[in-house]
Amino acid sequence: MKITKTTTKIYHVEPIGKVLNETLFEILEFRDKHGHKTGFFKKCFICDNSLSLDKTPNMVSVSGLGNRFCCEECYEKLIKISDGGE
Ligand SMILES: [Zn+2]
Numbered sequence: 001m002k003i004t005k006t007t008t009k010i011y012h013v014e015p016i017g018k019v020l021n022e023t024l025f026e027i028l029e030f031r032d033k034h035g036h037k038t039g040f041f042k043k044c045f046i047c048d049n050s051l052s053l054d055k056t057p058n059m060v061s062v063s064g065l066g067n068r069f070c071c072e073e074c075y076e077k078l079i080k081i082s083d084g085g086e
Pocket residue numbers: 044045046047048049070071072073074075
């Protein structure tokens with residue numbers, strides 16, 4: 001018998017912005033060199049799409065996880081929602 005259970009997690013995401021003056025490629029390279037994980041920084045935290053390596057990623061603060069990156073589209077939506085007080 002096989003049972004699949006899906007856990008739903010709720011995260012609170014706050015916009016931070018383009019605080020790093022480096023492209024995603026440079027950030028990943030730096031982290032890799034220092035033995036830090038890079039996996040979850042390659043994708044948008046919100047929609048899971050791959051991020052462009054030649055652009056500076058938008059940073060967001062995720063409750064319980066810390067800082068993550070997100071794509072332009074999601075970031076714009078996040079800013080709009082955040083302005084509305086959500
Ligand atoms: Zn996204």
